[in-house]
Amino acid sequence: MRMLWPIVRFEWRRMRRNFGPVFFALAFPVLMLCMFGGIYGNEPAPEFGGRGTVDMSVPAYLVLVVAVTGLMSFPLGLAEYRDRKVLKRFRATPVDASAFLIAQGLVNLALSLLGALLLVAAGYLFFGLHLPASPAAGAATAGALLLCALSMYALGGVVAAVARSERSAVAIANLVYFPMIFLSGATIPLQIFPDTMKTISAALPATYAVELLQHAWLDGPADVALDLGVLAGVVVLGTAAAARLFRWE
Template sequence: MRPLFVLTRVECALFLREPASVLFTFALPLVLLSLNGANGNRPSDLLAGAGYIDVLMAGYLVYVMTTSGVMGMAETLADYRDKGILRRMRVSPLRPWQILGSHALMNLAVSVLGAVLLVAVAGSFFGLSRPVSIPLVLLALAATACCVLALGFLLGAMLPTVRMTQAVTSALYFPSIFISGALFPRESLPELAQRISDVLPVTYAVQAIRKAWAHGVLDGTALVVLVVTAVVAVTVALRAFRWESR
């Protein structure tokens, strides 16, 4: 296990050296929270009686996890493949699960840090409520983490070059976070956008966390979608994954 943790520590250090990654993952959600949370955490009939900050928090947590798990995971794997880093690591004494596991653990650590930072700031300055059910929130967060990491792994495994990976992940990521409720409550979006978002796994991640946090309710449908998506994505990624560029 020691090589796994050493690799994870190295990947975390490399992540922190990328100003753009740190900005989009940590700073941007705090800026959005400050801009959108000025009116506090008042309950809203539009949001089924939930507090506005509570609803925003569910979306921002998913935003942090998706930014790290999908964008970060996919682009890093593609970049390492293009530069031959994966090939050289593959012929080292390291095992494949240690190499790939370090990327998953690094992105998971980034997500946890971003989530803790968001909750701390929202709770201290914007009136964030305590979760109605902490176990259900943790369950929803775990399912979300598995799903977004699996999707990032899938994109990093299937797309042949880093440029194509950046283009495809951006084309999928940005529309998803805007219409899934990750940045704004879905109730404030046009009906067409809400219907389109029904097919996005990220939408179900937001719903699962939101219902668990604000209402203490387990959204079984959302959890099934997240888990099934994760299993399918990992299965396909393992078959398609390549250590070298074509």
């Protein structure tokens, strides 16, 4: 694994030239925040339990950040390397091909962290975002974000495993990604969804990620056992399925 860090540096340079993941991880959540924050501000609202729109939106938009890297960038990078025989070639060399999987994960996680920091900074500087009220709430938010990221990456690993080509990986990733972000409360608050849409959203792991992050950020008294259980189950089952189904060539 001594070659891991040179591969990580290569992947980071490659990522910086990839417009799609960089835009949707760094710019898109901030643009969403500026649009809805500019319309509604951050005044306390009864439908949000006395919280402001921005206070509710920022934890939800964090799911946007980890979803685009976990469900799009990570699996598409792996599918591209497999489709172009990169992994197959490196398996015949002293370089451990698994280093590319690890490097992809580390680079995408770093991009997620940068996107999360930019989003929180924009909310705080421009809209008076209320940060977690206590160190415990801050630690809970960090832990929730990590669990949410792992669940998205586990699903992304399944996408990379079942896709037979780079083109099919793009199609599958889009079919998974867009319902996740638009029907889970990550872009539009669940509180304004009709009952039918709420029923659909209950089947999406991203819904539980949004709820967990909002509860952690706002230090709410809600029971998060279901959220934790669903996301932990996704991590375990998704990782097992990806490891079982993944093909190097």
